[in-house]
Amino acid sequence: MILRIDIEKTLGEFSLKMKSEISGERIGIFGASGSGKSTLVHLIAGLLHPDSGELYLDDACLYSGRKSINLSPEQRRIALVFQQAMLFPHLGVKANLLYGYKRCRPEHRKITPEALTKVLNLEHLLDRGVGNLSGGEKQRVALGRAVLANPRLLVMDEPLSALDDSLRYQIIPYLRSVSEEFRIPYIFISHSITEMQLMTDRVLVVQNGRISGVSTPDELARANMSVSPHGYMNLLRLKDPVMQEGLFHYPWGNGSLIVSYGRLEGESLFELSSRDIILFKKNPEAISARNLIECRVAEIFDSGGRKGVVLESGTQKLVAEIVRTAAEELEISPGATLFAAVKASSFRLLG
Amino acid sequence: MNLSPSDIEAIALSMKIAVSATLISLPTGFAVAGLLVFGKFRGKVLLEVLVNLPLTLPPVVIGYFLLLLLGKHGWAGSALRTMGIEIIFTWKAAVIASATVGFPLLVRSIRLGMESIDRQLLQASRSLGAPWYDTLATIVLPLSFRGMLAGSSLMFARSLGEFGATIIVAGNIPGVTQTIPLAIYEYASSPTGTSMALSLCLVSVILSVAILFVHEGIGKKLEHGRGS
Numbered sequence: 001m002i003l004r005i006d007i008e009k010t011l012g013e014f015s016l017k018m019k020s021e022i023s024g025e026r027i028g029i030f031g032a033s034g035s036g037k038s039t040l041v042h043l044i045a046g047l048l049h050p051d052s053g054e055l056y057l058d059d060a061c062l063y064s065g066r067k068s069i070n071l072s073p074e075q076r077r078i079a080l081v082f083q084q085a086m087l088f089p090h091l092g093v094k095a096n097l098l099y100g101y102k103r104c105r106p107e108h109r110k111i112t113p114e115a116l117t118k119v120l121n122l123e124h125l126l127d128r129g130v131g132n133l134s135g136g137e138k139q140r141v142a143l144g145r146a147v148l149a150n151p152r153l154l155v156m157d158e159p160l161s162a163l164d165d166s167l168r169y170q171i172i173p174y175l176r177s178v179s180e181e182f183r184i185p186y187i188f189i190s191h192s193i194t195e196m197q198l199m200t201d202r203v204l205v206v207q208n209g210r211i212s213g214v215s216t217p218d219e220l221a222r223a224n225m226s227v228s229p230h231g232y233m234n235l236l237r238l239k240d241p242v243m244q245e246g247l248f249h250y251p252w253g254n255g256s257l258i259v260s261y262g263r264l265e266g267e268s269l270f271e272l273s274s275r276d277i278i279l280f281k282k283n284p285e286a287i288s289a290r291n292l293i294e295c296r297v298a299e300i301f302d303s304g305g306r307k308g309v310v311l312e313s314g315t316q317k318l319v320a321e322i323v324r325t326a327a328e329e330l331e332i333s334p335g336a337t338l339f340a341a342v343k344a345s346s347f348r349l350l351g
Numbered sequence: 352m353n354l355s356p357s358d359i360e361a362i363a364l365s366m367k368i369a370v371s372a373t374l375i376s377l378p379t380g381f382a383v384a385g386l387l388v389f390g391k392f393r394g395k396v397l398l399e400v401l402v403n404l405p406l407t408l409p410p411v412v413i414g415y416f417l418l419l420l421l422g423k424h425g426w427a428g429s430a431l432r433t434m435g436i437e438i439i440f441t442w443k444a445a446v447i448a449s450a451t452v453g454f455p456l457l458v459r460s461i462r463l464g465m466e467s468i469d470r471q472l473l474q475a476s477r478s479l480g481a482p483w484y485d486t487l488a489t490i491v492l493p494l495s496f497r498g499m500l501a502g503s504s505l506m507f508a509r510s511l512g513e514f515g516a517t518i519i520v521a522g523n524i525p526g527v528t529q530t531i532p533l534a535i536y537e538y539a540s541s542p543t544g545t546s547m548a549l550s551l552c553l554v555s556v557i558l559s560v561a562i563l564f565v566h567e568g569i570g571k572k573l574e575h576g577r578g579s
Contacts, residue, residue, distance in 0.1 A: 042474075072477075073477035080475060082471050086472055088472060090494060103480035103481055149478075149479045
């Protein structure tokens with residue numbers, strides 16, 4: 001998918017002026033509250049009209065002030081998933097799911113209700129009303145409803161921000177499986193760098209109604225490392241642990257990672273803050289942290305007043321964050337060997 | 352309760368007028384409320400003022416304006432006359448009077464119902480492939496049903512009690528245009544009509560209570576249906 005944006009829109013005192021071209025199947029729009037993310041989404045979906053400019057999705061012109069083209073929302077085939085599930089309260093789960101499907105032309109119906117309900121695990125909810133669903137169930141139905149409309153683009157406007165942490169990371173696998181299973185390109189809007197890392201390949205960074213850059217989620221996380229309250233979040237997918245003395249030992253890199261709270265079955269997603277990694281120049285004789293990993297410095301980068309150190313163990317990588325003076329004292333340079341200490345309790349199980 | 356055949360005729364006529372006025376006004380009321388809630392156009396304030404004007408005008412004034420409009424020499428009256436349609440001093444005039452007086456109440460209630468609909472529901476519907484008229488029919492209409500119900504109840508009750516505008520445009524002809532309030536007025540003007548007037552007052556109370564019960568009953572049913 002290629003999205004070409006060159007639009008202007010004034011809403012009261014807020015002025016949006018954006019010009020960019022971005023390609024990819026999993027695009028992120030990142031920015032703080034009030035930066036213009038949602039306005040941009042409304043303009044793309046046709047729910048707001050730009051004052052001027054052009055908007056293209058692949059070869060299709062969605063809006064052109066010059067050519068007097070402005071496709072209506074239903075002509076654009078861009079389905080939205082909102083922060084709140086926004087299920088139609090007078091319809092049941094099944095009717096909500098089929099709302100877009102029934103309005104979709106038969107030649108566009110590639111995703112069937114049966115396949116979708118299976119992927120999103122909705123079979124047992126079909127005969128229910130929407131009033132007695134949990135937050136996570138509601139968001140799954142909202143996602144299913146949007147996907148069943150067989151859109152050419154799915155736009156998810158902060159779909160996880162209304163959910164608490166545990167539900168949020170329960171939904172992410174569903175979002176990912178929908179994208180992988182049905183091959184629908186999507187735009188994912190969020191102000192969370194972790195969500196950008198988990199959900200997107202390319203990110204459009206929006207600030208004060210302008211596009212301030214296009215980057216990868218990793219570049220975004222690195223650039224925001226020093227200002228983000230939790231630093232750079234390392235996201236680790238670990239599986240097949242061995243239990244020893246009440247701790248989970250996951251195979252990782254050239255050795256293993258020891259984690260306090262894990263899961264024996266399936267793959268688990270953990271986050272580890274770059275600020276929870278302590279670096280040693282030499283192997284300390286004894287430390288209380290359960291993980292002491294011998295690593296190679298793959299890369300060093302600057303972020304604000306801090307240094308990011310990319311550590312490599314086998315094929316796996318971790319980013320640690322240190323202050324400049326610590327970097328000088330450790331005499332860190334690419335290729336050097338360091339020892340990284342991490343407490344087993346520093347890993348946070350996301351899902 | 353002591354009801355004469357003409358009283359029963361007045362009750363039946365009142366019901367017929369109230370039902371007709373409510374049914375005729377509902378589609379227009381829905382459209383006007385929709386325009387006021389979702390429309391962006393010049394003259395919206397003027398439309399709002401015009402819709403609400405009958406609320407502030409004395410019903411007799413409304414009746415007089417309708418008489419000027421629908422009368423023999425009125426703009427609409429003469430046009431209708433050429434088509435062989437006579438309005439003034441018929442039950443149809445009473446329907447128009449009731450519809451005019453009750454219209455703002457109907458629009459206000461539907462409007463409240465529409466304003467309580469989350470705009471993102473409408474955006475969701477549009478983004479799922481529904482044209483605006485489809486969204487109106489499948490989302491706005493069912494979700495403003497409570498407002499329509501409340502508005503209809505108010506309008507029906509207002510129509511049952513309509514007096515000022517009706518007596519000007521429809522007169523007070525027993526068996527033709529005499530409604531419950533007009534019959535009560537006639538009994539109240541006669542020294543022997545007290546008990547007859549009281550009987551019709553009682554009928555009015557019963558009808559009003561019945562409307563409120565029906566309104567509450569349907570409202571509760573709707574609420575129950577949504578939660579499940």
